Amino acid sequence: MDIALGLSVPPCTPHAISVSLPTWRDNVGYEEGEKRVVDRMVSGYPRFFIHLKIKQLVEICEQKYAVGNERCMLFPTQRIAEQCRSYIQHRSQLVKAPVSARLVHLCICPEDKKNLNYRENPSSDVIISNCADLHIVLFPADAFSIAKEFWQHTGMGISSRLAERCLSLLPSDATQSKPSSPVASRFSGKGHNRHYSVNSTACKSPPPTKSQFAVAALAIDGLSNDHDVYLEERYGRNLPLSAAASAKRALRRRMAGVLIQDNATEAQDEVVAGKENLMVGPSSRGITDVSEDDVYLFPTGMAAIWNAHNYVAAIRPPAKSICFGFPYTDTLKILQKWGPGCHFFGTGLDSDVDELERVLEEEVARNPITPPILALVTEFPSNPLLRSANLPRLRALADQYDFLIIIDETIGNVVNVEVLPYADIVVSSLSKIFSGVANVMGGSLVLNPRRRHYQALKAHLDATYEDVYFDEDAIYMERNSRDFKRRIRIIDANTEAVCDFLRSRSLAAGATKPAIKEVFYPKYITTENYEHCRLKRVDPDDGKVGGYGGLFSLTFTSGEASEAFFDSLPCSKGPSLGTNFTLACPFTILAHFAELDWAAQYGVEAGLVRISVGMEDIDELLVSFEKALKAAEATVI
Incomplete structure (x- = not known):
C-alpha cells in the first residue's frame, strides 16, 4: 500500500498506531529532525507520539492551570500521576538540580458543555459514570524530556480515545485553542523519540483498493469500510458500561x-x-x-x-x-x-x-x-x-x-x-x-x-x-x-513461505553473490529452543499446530543492499508490527539511531530491516519480495 510520508498507517485511521516513513532516507531524516520529514508527521506510535487529541487537551489544561513556562502530561489516576511526579524529581536530581512537579485532579462532566465549571479535586460523591477523570502533572518546561521518558517507558499515559472523550465533554469555546508549533510536541531527549511533530494535514492518501481492504485496518468481521464510524456511533460517547465490562x-x-x-x-x-x-x-x-x-x-x-x-x-x-x-x-x-x-x-x-x-x-x-x-x-x-x-x-x-x-x-x-x-x-x-x-x-x-x-x-x-x-x-x-487465531494461521503460513524464499537467496544458505546475509526467523534461529515451546498439540478448532510467527528480520551484505531492498519493497513502511497488512521498518535506525555501535555488538546491525508479514495473497507477497530482492542484488558487484 503506497502511503504518503507522515500519514497514518493504516491510512485515514483517527487512532492509528503507526506512521508512514516510506523510504530509508525518510527514516534517517526523521531521526535527524529533518524539517522535510517532521513537518509532515500527523501520526506515530502512541508511546512516542503525542496524539493530536491528547495534545489539544494538554494545551487546554496548560492554558487553565500552568504557571509561567510550565507544561503538563495527563494520566488516568492519581497513583500514576504521583509516580510520574516522583520519576521527574528522581531523574532530574541525577542530571541536575531536582525538579518539583505539582498535580491537579480534574473531573469533566457532561454539564460542562454549558459552562466552564470543571471540577478540580472533586470528592468521590460527585464522580459519576459519564464523567471523564484526568490527573494533570505540571512541571517546568525544561523537564519535559524527563516527563516524556515516563510516558514512553511506562505506557501509562491517557489514550487518544480518552482525550477525545474529554474534549467532547468540554464547551466548544474551550476546545478552540491556538495550535502550537510542531516543535512543542517533539521529544527532546535522545534517539528516535524526539521528532514526531503534530502537523494537522488532512488525510490525502487514496482509499485502499478492494483487495487491500481484505487485509487493511477497516476490514474485519465482514464489516464495511465505515467500520470505525459504526463503532464510534454505536459505542462511542454513550458507551454502555455493561458492554465495556463484557469486552474486558x-x-x-x-x-x-x-x-x-x-x-x-x-x-x-x-x-x-x-x-x-x-x-x-x-x-x-x-x-x-x-x-x-x-x-x-x-x-x-x-x-x-x-x-x-x-x-x-x-x-x-x-x-x-x-x-x-x-x-x-x-x-x-x-x-x-x-x-x-x-x-x-x-x-x-x-x-x-x-x-x-x-x-x-x-x-x-x-x-x-x-x-x-x-x-x-x-x-x-x-x-x-x-x-x-x-x-x-x-x-x-x-x-x-x-x-x-x-x-x-x-x-x-x-x-x-x-x-x-x-x-x-x-x-x-x-x-x-x-x-x-x-x-x-x-x-x-x-x-x-x-x-x-x-x-x-x-x-x-x-x-x-x-x-x-x-x-x-x-x-x-x-x-x-x-478472529485472531484465524488471522495468525494465515500470517504464519505467509511468513514461512516468504522466509523460505528469501533464505534460499542468502549468504547463510550459500547463495552466490547474495544481497541478504541472514534471515532471522525462529525456523532458522535458535531453532531447538523455539521448538521446545512451539505448540505441537493439534488445535481442535482448525486441526493445526503452532507456527513460527509473522515477524522476521534481514541483514544484508552492504548498506546499499539494505536501502535498495527497503525502498523497493511495495508495502506499508512504519513502526509497529503484528498488523494484518505487511509492515516494514529499518528497525535499528528507528530504535537505536543514537547508539548504533552499541546495538551492533549484539548483532543488531545498522542495516537490519524488520518485516511483519500480513494476510495478503501469498503469490502477490512473493512477487513483492522478489522485486525488492532483485533491487538489492543489483547493488552487489
Whole structure:
C-alpha cells in the first residue's frame, strides 16, 4: 500500500498506531529532525507520539492551570500521576538540580458543555459514570524530556480515545485553542523519540483498493469500510458500561485460554465471549488451572511489563534484575531505571545462560542471605533478532536461586508457543497481532498459579491493581481480536513461505553473490529452543499446530543492499508490527539511531530491516519480495 510520508498507517485511521516513513532516507531524516520529514508527521506510535487529541487537551489544561513556562502530561489516576511526579524529581536530581512537579485532579462532566465549571479535586460523591477523570502533572518546561521518558517507558499515559472523550465533554469555546508549533510536541531527549511533530494535514492518501481492504485496518468481521464510524456511533460517547465490562471479560478469557468456543461468528453488537454466565473450560495455556481472574489488562504492552516489574519488586527483597536477550528498547530502560538496576545478557544464547550461572554463583558467594536476583525478563522470541531463550535452563536457575521469570510472548503469541509453564508472569502487547488492525493499544499480564510466589503476587494485585484500560479501547480490542487465531494461521503460513524464499537467496544458505546475509526467523534461529515451546498439540478448532510467527528480520551484505531492498519493497513502511497488512521498518535506525555501535555488538546491525508479514495473497507477497530482492542484488558487484 503506497502511503504518503507522515500519514497514518493504516491510512485515514483517527487512532492509528503507526506512521508512514516510506523510504530509508525518510527514516534517517526523521531521526535527524529533518524539517522535510517532521513537518509532515500527523501520526506515530502512541508511546512516542503525542496524539493530536491528547495534545489539544494538554494545551487546554496548560492554558487553565500552568504557571509561567510550565507544561503538563495527563494520566488516568492519581497513583500514576504521583509516580510520574516522583520519576521527574528522581531523574532530574541525577542530571541536575531536582525538579518539583505539582498535580491537579480534574473531573469533566457532561454539564460542562454549558459552562466552564470543571471540577478540580472533586470528592468521590460527585464522580459519576459519564464523567471523564484526568490527573494533570505540571512541571517546568525544561523537564519535559524527563516527563516524556515516563510516558514512553511506562505506557501509562491517557489514550487518544480518552482525550477525545474529554474534549467532547468540554464547551466548544474551550476546545478552540491556538495550535502550537510542531516543535512543542517533539521529544527532546535522545534517539528516535524526539521528532514526531503534530502537523494537522488532512488525510490525502487514496482509499485502499478492494483487495487491500481484505487485509487493511477497516476490514474485519465482514464489516464495511465505515467500520470505525459504526463503532464510534454505536459505542462511542454513550458507551454502555455493561458492554465495556463484557469486552474486558472476553479479552481476559481469550488470554487465559479458557473459552470453549469464541464468538468470532456471533452477532456484531453482542460480546458473547464476555457473558457472565458463559461456560468456560480448563485453560489451554499449558497450566490448566489458569482462569480469567489471573489475567490483568493494561493500556499498552509496555505498561504490562512496567507493572509486572513493579509488582515483583513490591513482594520481594530489593535486588538487580536480569534482561536476557536483546529486547525492545524500553524493556531494558525499565529494568535500568526502576530499582537497583540490571544485568544485561545481550545475545540471549545458551552461552549467556552459562555466564548467568557464573553471575548467580558470585552473587550468592557475596551475599548468601538474600536472593541474588529479583526477576529475569526475556522475550520469546526476541525483537528484532527472533532468538529464543533456553527456557527450561532459565526456569531451573530461577527455582534454584529463587527469582521470578517474566516472559514477553508478544512475538511468539499464544497461538504458536506455550511459555506460561516456564514463567511466573507472562506479558503481551495486545496492540500487535492480537488486534491486527493497528487502531488501538492494549496489554495483558497473566499469572501462573503453579509458581512459588503466586499467592503473594495475586494478593498484591488484588489489593493494588487499577483498571485504567479505557472502555472504548477495550471495545475496539475485543472486536478486533475475535478472529485472531484465524488471522495468525494465515500470517504464519505467509511468513514461512516468504522466509523460505528469501533464505534460499542468502549468504547463510550459500547463495552466490547474495544481497541478504541472514534471515532471522525462529525456523532458522535458535531453532531447538523455539521448538521446545512451539505448540505441537493439534488445535481442535482448525486441526493445526503452532507456527513460527509473522515477524522476521534481514541483514544484508552492504548498506546499499539494505536501502535498495527497503525502498523497493511495495508495502506499508512504519513502526509497529503484528498488523494484518505487511509492515516494514529499518528497525535499528528507528530504535537505536543514537547508539548504533552499541546495538551492533549484539548483532543488531545498522542495516537490519524488520518485516511483519500480513494476510495478503501469498503469490502477490512473493512477487513483492522478489522485486525488492532483485533491487538489492543489483547493488552487489
